[in-house]
Amino acid sequence: DVKVTQSSRYLVKRTGEKVFLECVQDMDHENMFWYRQDPGLGLRLIYFSYDVKMKEKGDIPEGYSVSREKKERFSLILESASTNQTSMYLCATRGAGRYSPLHFGNGTRLTVT
């Protein structure tokens, strides 16, 4: 089974702090994704990466950046956290091929105060 591990389940940060959300997968998948989930808005794609050191903007990249130095690790960075970034963050991986589904981590609930 694919295992996608997000480093924190709950996180509380202050406005202006730099925040790192870490995601590690053990299935050698090329593709990794960061989604943000908010009630009534579903899942919205922030960034994705299809290879080491490669990244693509999703639908809502503003205020975020990402890092993928190793294939198994994909980090989401909030350079200066703001209260409107309080949300659930979901990391996912996907193998090659159009038929491949996403495999999700357990999510990190981030609160910015």
Add this chain to the structure above:
Amino acid sequence: AQTVTQSQPEMSVQEAETVTLSCTYDTSESDYYLFWYKQPPSRQMILVIRQEAYKQQNATENRFSVNFQKAAKSFSLKISDSQLGDAAMYFCAPGGSEKLVFGKGTKLTVNP
């Protein structure tokens, strides 16, 4: 670009009954796949079922089946013999070569 509409924010069903969750989408891709995901209160997103758009036969996984109408761009999920463990948020997601786009979700309540 892809868009997804789940028109039912909330649904409820009696245990052992059948319920259908609707999903319509729009995509510019010619070769794509469609997925339904379930997110129980534990919040782990789980794949329920997937459908290849070029296949006319509707996918089935045990009590879960889809009604895929390609021309209408409709991809509904039918849950038969509903169980208490089916209570969750359900998300429809069409996907092409790169990424999946998710609907806003339908919250399903199963009443005993």
